[in-house]
Structures are given as structure tokens and as C-alpha cells.
Amino acid sequence: MERLNQIIAAHAGREGPLLPILHDVQAEFGHVSEDAIRQIAQGLNLSRAEVHGVVSFYHDFHDHADPRPVLKLCRAEACQARGVEALAAALPAQDRVKVETVYCLGLCSVGPSALVDGKPHARLNSAKLNALVEALA
Numbered sequence: 765m766e767r768l769n770q771i772i773a774a775h776a777g778r779e780g781p782l783l784p785i786l787h788d789v790q791a792e793f794g795h796v797s798e799d800a801i802r803q804i805a806q807g808l809n810l811s812r813a814e815v816h817g818v819v820s821f822y823h824d825f826h827d828h829a830d831p832r833p834v835l836k837l838c839r840a841e842a843c844q845a846r847g848v849e850a851l852a853a854a855l856p857a858q859d860r861v862k863v864e865t866v867y868c869l870g871l872c873s874v875g876p877s878a879l880v881d882g883k884p885h886a887r888l889n890s891a892k893l894n895a896l897v898e899a900l901a
């Protein structure tokens with residue numbers, strides 16, 4: 765838990781440190797465990813319920829590690845208008861790739877859009893989306 769202490773210390777003096785800490789913990793450990801929640805709460809002088817509430821509110825935070833690669837598919841309004849729901853419905857069931865729903869990647873005018881390993885993919889059609897998923901599997 766030394767690394768967790770370092771993450772907490774790196775952000776503790778900032779205004780609004782909780783979200784940056786949670787993002788770093790998620791990136792470092794692949795999830796935000798109950799032990800991490802307890803330690804973060806203690807470090808920020810918050811209740812465990814306050815930290816847990818933030819963790820459970822945001823889709824970016826997970827309570828257990830999932831080793832599958834992630835494709836973040838935007839299903840917000842502009843991408844919906846450009847047909848993302850039909851693309852999502854046509855995706856075969858995935859057990860080797862986690863397809864996460866996100867709401868807007870800032871690529872609204874060139875949607876449907878997705879994010880893989882921090883790299884944006886725009887103007888998706890069924891073939892492009894399936895190729896992205898297959899490349900991750």
C-alpha cells in the first residue's frame with residue numbers, strides 16, 4: 765500500500781483531490797478496492813461512504829480488476845443520432861473484450877466514436893467497430 769500512500773500524498777494538497785487520486789488508483793491497480801477506499805478516506809479525512817459514493821457514481825472506477833482490454837463506445841446523443849445504437853446492437857457478445865459505454869468523447873461531429881488505449885476512433889461503422897474489437901481480442 766506504499767504506492768497508494770504516494771498517490772494520496774501527491775494529490776492531498778490540491779483543491780478537490782479525490783477524483784485525481786481515484787483516477788490514479790484506477791490506472792495503477794486496475795480497480796479501487798475497499799482497502800483503497802478506506803485508506804483514501806483516512807488520508808483525506810473523509811468518511812468511507814463519501815469516497816465509496818464517488819467511486820460508485822463514476823463508470824471509470826471499478827471495485828475489482830478486469831483483465832480484459834477495454835473499448836469505450838460513446839452512446840451519447842450525437843453518436844446516437846449517427847447510429848451508434850445499431851452498431852452496439854450488432855456487436856457479437858464479448859467475453860475477451862470489455863465494451864464500456866461512455867457519454868461523449870468530444871468527437872460528436874465525427875461519431876460514432878470510441879476510445880481504445882487512449883486513442884480515439886471516429887466515423888465508426890460496423891466493419892470498423894468489429895475490426896477494433898477483433899484487434900483487442
Ligand code: FES
Nearest residue numbers: 838843869871872
Ligand atoms: S456524443 Fe459521442 S463523441 Fe460526443
